Amino acid sequence: MDANATTPLLPEVFDAMRPFLLENFGNASSIHQQGQRARGAVDKARNALAKLFQVKSAEIVFTSGGTESDNLALFGILAPGDHLITTSIEHHAVLHAAEEIAKRGVEVTFLPCDAVGLIAPSALREALRPNTRLVSIMFANNETGVIQPIAELAAITREHGALFHTDAVQGAGKVEIDLSPEGPLAAVDLLSLSGHKMYAPQGTGVLFVRQGVKLSPLFHGGTHERQRRAGTENVAGIVALGKAAELAAAWMAGAADPATGGTENPAALAALRDRLEQGLLAQLPATGVNGASVARTANTTNLYFDHVEAESLVITLDLNGLSVSGGSACQSGAAEPSHVLTAMGLPPARARASIRISLSRMTTGEEIDEALRMIPAAVSQLRSTSKSWKAAMEVSPTFAPA
Ligand code: PLP
DSSP: OBTTTOOOOOHHHHHHHGGGTTTTOOOTTOOSHHHHHHHHHHHHHHHHHHHHHTSOGGGEEEESSHHHHHHHHHHHHOOTTOEEEEETTSOHHHHHHHHHHHHTTOEEEEEOOOTTSOOOHHHHHHHOOTTEEEEEOOSBOTTTOBBOOHHHHHHHHHHHTOEEEEEOTTTBTTBOOOOSTTSTTTTOOEEEEEGGGTTSOTTOEEEEEOTTOOOOOSSOSSOHHHHTSOSOOOHHHHHHHHHHHHHHHHHHTTOOOGGGOSOSSHHHHHHHHHHHHHHHHHHOSSEEETTTTSOBOTTEEEEEETTSOHHHHHHHHHHTTOOOBSSOGGGTTOSSOOHHHHHTTOOHHHHHTEEEEEOOTTOOHHHHHHHHHHHHHHHHHHHHTOHHHHHHHHHOTTOOOO
């Protein structure tokens, strides 16, 4: 139950990519037949990604993943003297890239979020400056699943004459994203996606670059990807991503092949997530959901269990065979509480008592039942050895569920 860290490869995705690792191993730049078969497969995958977002295939740039796409968006657009607006709740792929670009002469503003994790459109309006060149605000948060009002934020940015990038690594394949010029997200100029969050392999990704947006490449070399990303294409990975995009589109439309197994659509997955949340809240006092009251991705919940160290809980659950995450995966091992939960105003103790549970499309009702037995037992066990829990119980022995 840690699908926001990475998802399993779907068998159909593996079957699609396998021939391009074995018999069809051509370089897509070669003019011989072997090369042209690889080129054809890359083009087909590009069309599948374009279809997922309802854009032109020329607007799809294949990369090595979410981190590269985010870096390409920021470093490819900004120059010294420009102003970048981003947020304090971004993934480190944007946050640390923004900190680095600030050292290179770009002014950077980090917008705060409110208590549920939302960025206020009014805050964006106030932060815009004459030299604002790019606004980068994530589509859905990796820790809480909270979905930002991207259409509105992008429209404000467009009106001002700046470009808008969204890190949609945790949104793509979970939420319909229509980037067509007539669609609700027509003002989004750049969008990042990562293959390994949508059942394709690690090390694959996309940056959508709207036609007309001039992007300087990060890498210099061949003319691959219309000179936006030099380097021999990862043909098998790209083919896998194309297949994963097709399967994601079918799942979001409620037309997933039953043979694939798993949930039918996002609503069915959200129902499993909600059952898990409600079951935990009903069984455990001093427990709550971070970011519960707003739109979230169907698979994600972030819960606090006061007086429990998230790290101990993650380890206890792991020993029982359940993988969850404390804060984001990249932060595990760090003593600092999650920057996202801290930005939402959680006190450090509550942020340190919070875990992220992220289901996959394949999560079953039986697994939810199992988690509903395992998590309360682990929390109660850890609380029984917690001094602060004992002290809290002395003050209020009938601790009501939060
Ligand atoms: N952006 C978000 C929101 C993420 O959750 C992640 C990965 O966790 C990334 C970017 C980085 O993507 P990748 O692992 O493909 O580099």
